[in-house]
Amino acid sequence: MQLPRLLCVAGSTRSGSYNQALAGAMAKHLSLSEMDVTFLSLTDYPLPLFNTDDEKEKGLPENAVRLAKMFARHDGIFIASPEYNGSITPLMKNTLDWISRVPPEGRHAFHSPVFAIGAASPGQLGGMRSLAHLRDILVALGAFCIPQQVSIASASKAFDDKGDLIGDRENAFLTTCATGLIQTAKKFKPLESA
DSSP states (O other): OOOOEEEEEESOOOTTOHHHHHHHHHHHHHHHTTOEEEEEOGGGSOOOOOOHHHHHHHOSOHHHHHHHHHHHHOSEEEEEOOOBTTBOOHHHHHHHHHHHTSOOBSBOTTTSSEEEEEEEOSSSSTTHHHHHHHHHHHHHTTOEEEEEEEEESSGGGTBOTTSOBOSHHHHHHHHHHHHHHHHHHHHOOOOBOO
16 A cells, blocks of 8 residues: 655745754654655745736746645645734745646645644744634635644743653644544545546
């Protein structure tokens, strides 16, 4: 049986991003579980601000098409989403909006993979408000998002110098979410577009 192909991505490209660290920690954990893992940085896929007038005039950006194909090729996707003013980052929303505009070729970017979500925040809520919004957006796009999620509070103290989570509680969140993503990705039958 082929191993699930899993993708990890963060909704931040900021230098020293806690959510880049969280996505990296998840990618490392999944790799140690002998999964086929891709760690993707949105720095490599710049996109203009979504505007339907631009789309009509210029067509879909090449990076939107590349990202949609990347999503569709994977069986599971972990998104680490920072919290900005109680919601997800403009970068993450813009990326999801552009991907949603790409017509599927076979596997669908949101229907085919299963999704898991997480957040790391310097505050005490651990990005929980952004996770609620991200889950709603993914479900609205037709995605299946597993119930297990990762929420890391006091993120400035949560990672060691290798990018690994320090606390037992935080590692338990990560392990539970990773296990759920692996198990669901193995069982999930991709929904092909009609």
